[in-house]
Amino acid sequence: MTDLHVAVGRDHVAVTGDCRPEHVGDVGGKAVGLGSLLRAGQRVPGSFVVTAGAYREYLGTQPRQLPAPVRAAVVDAYAALCAQYGTDVTVAVRSSATAEDSAEASWAGQFETFLGVAGAAEVLAKVEECWAAAQAPQVGAYRAGQQPGADGGVAVIVQELVHARVAGVMFTQHPETGDRSLIVIESSFGLGEAVVGGDVVPDLFEINKITRQQHHARLGSKHHEHRLLPGGHGVEVVPVDPARQQDWSISADEVMALATMAANLEAKLGRGLDVEWAIGTAASTAGAEALFALQVRPITVRPRQAPAAAPQRDAIGHILGRLAGRPAEGDS
């Protein structure tokens, strides 16, 4: 493998698997997350990254248009993706802002995402739309409010679309209590947008990370699902049959597969992860169903209450203090 530290930043397109934290200024947080997932051995949809360097070249054009070298690089990279997985692979085109997805502020959803894009011409058009949207005033204001002086570079990820039967998010520790022994999974039918966007009540599973036993489960209402239109050009929102709403969206085995994924990711990437996932078919699996990791970022919701500090006294002193009626740690 060539040294992509050099390649990234100079080139218009980066290989996702080589996007590392130090490249965040060129490829954005999302791409770094995908790179981490790939290096951690997870199944991730095929993708490439149009860099912030390319974006800056685009900003330099008058009138605004994709510069020819950028167009050529994107067309080549898309062709390579298609050569690997099939003709006119259906992709998602999403912005990966360099100030987004940071541990400090999760801006998920504030940047454009286009689902069901197919063919080189459409891919080019959506890359340009991502960049045009990044210039829209409301995004700029939000960014300025959150992180003044942020670089504001916008990379774009072009990623094979997973025809998700079911998808959702997963936290490797409890996002509210901060409990590190729990894996929390939210799941609903169809594409992950329904869960990420918060427009359905998903099924909820809490799994003990150590014993892998289910600690808690709650059936969600799951009123509707986001589905790719036939052909992949766009997405439809359709109601879920009332009887199916009463079914769990994932099986016990699938819950365990997700928990295993969470534990593996923590072992390789560190604690406190927020993972987007999907189970479905894709060109890269030749139509077979598989579990994909779609995105990973540090959990940004702060625990409501940080766990109490360790007792300052020796164990006996600690116990004596407790029996003497000093409040227990963590008592509210």
Added chain:
Amino acid sequence: MNQGRRSFRNPFDIETAPGAEGWESMYPSYLLFGDELRERDEQKLWFFDQMHNPEPLYPFDLMMPESWLVSLNQYTTRVWNLPTALGIEHRIVNGYLYLSPNVIDDPAAMAEREPVFAERARHYFENWDEIYDQWVAKATDCIERLKAITFEPLPEREPLDTVLRARGTTTAFDLLTSYSRYLENMHEMAYYHFEMLNLAYGAYLTFLEFCRSHFPAITDDLVARMVAGIDVILYRPDAELRRLAACAVELGVGAALTSGAEPAGVIAELETSEPGRQWLAELEAVKDPWFYYSTGSGYCHAKRAWIDDLRPPFGALADYVGRVERGEDLSRPFDALREERERIALGYRDLLDDADAAAFDSLLALSRQVFPFVENHNFYVEHWHHSIFFNKARELGAVLAAAGLLDADDDIFFLHRYEVYRVLYEAEARWALGVPTRSEYIWREEVARRRQIYAAFEKWSPPPALGVPPEKVTEPITVTLFGINTETIGRWLAADNGDGPDDQLHGLAASPGVAEGVARVVHQVEELDQLVDGEILVCPLTAPSWSIVFARIAAAVSDGGGIMSHAAIVSREYQLPAVVATGVGTKMLHTGDRLRVDGGTGTVTILERAGASGPDAAASA
């Protein structure tokens, strides 16, 4: 959430159970509600001690709670000087025992007690292993001295030896002094019972709280699994049965044990062959002490030990022999259990930051150090000592029956222990006089009256609590030993107000997992033979001798018990869902109801009532 009453029924408003009129004279008046303390007592919480005394108290058996009334409470109040608590009070209502904790909440009083407590408790913690070794020696010696106490019937005439040795005193005098030593022996064992228990539970509770503060979702069960011993004495009787079953199969005498005959018949059959006699020798070698194993909590004489009634162990043996013959290995997988215990502990530890991990290690180590006492004292005290103790009472009852003062050996259990002293004195007087006395009539009549009252008590349902609960239940003994906390009280209040959901019961999540099945409500160990494989056991409280059914049930639900109660421990061992401390399970649930038991959340859901189209039909039954 609901706006129900904040209090339970006033203890002074409880009516005498029908047919139990005049019951108060069966018990000492200091244990009854009385007008002198009315203002104070009706403002307190009194909870039913279902855990230790699910049945009405026999006056003689009242010695057990009275013993801990002094021993446990002396340790709390006077020995350790626990800064947060005074003694737990007792009251008897229609024969059932109610308890009320007392907290110290005055900061000045707490501060004054704290250094005294710290010095004394620290001494025990710092020298735990040595003190525990001494404890085992003291407890064993106490049991040996109890065994040596005998009660002989009064002879027709004093033996010649009394004269030839110029002894001066008589065998009647021996009877009274033996009885005094017998009472003192019980009193002594009661102290040993609680000598180390509060501190051990305190260490465990502190570790539990530490875990909860870092892992809010951690279950009591997981904490218990990190701390509990693997090869503990409490499991030995069951382990010996498993070994005896394997031995029977090896000797080729398994068929005798699975024949379904009564134990006497089984033994007679075994005596006819050499391998059979060899197996019986094995059995005899195991009996002392492992068959001194009560079928109850050890606090009630009516629950016999295996040594007295071989049916429970022989029932288990039949089951175990069948399993060995089917090729099952019945030995408990110690190594695998130990490995699992370490895996869970390390799993949690690895999630902590360094300073917290060090605290976790030290608290876990101390919990594990103190825990053998928690588990093993139960065998020494409640099973071994108390089984012998109650059998000695029967011996004494036989002496009084032979003297004509009682009708039957077990009449003695209807007399308070100091009444027994009086009856003994009257027996001595009757023996001295050589002519009829009123004693021969008075006590027999009184026992007959009390038997009727006791039967009336049994038909009465004691409410789980009386009086006014505090905002928060914090008294450490109540929380750790009795498993009663603010949440429990809230549930009882809701149930008492009738505004809990009527298809659901809540208790402590004692062993995780979810199971569905048909309920079998069992009050006594003798009823266990009605249990069908795969049913859900619903009971007041289980005792170690019930362990033998856990291999056959789908889940366990008990009215009483804490997270370290027998049902909880054994359910975890058998990986069965268990919910304990529901308070009302045996009353709300009926044999035949279809239930879902969620041992992870502590919820029991009634899916379908037995033989009824709706819950109303069963509720009115």
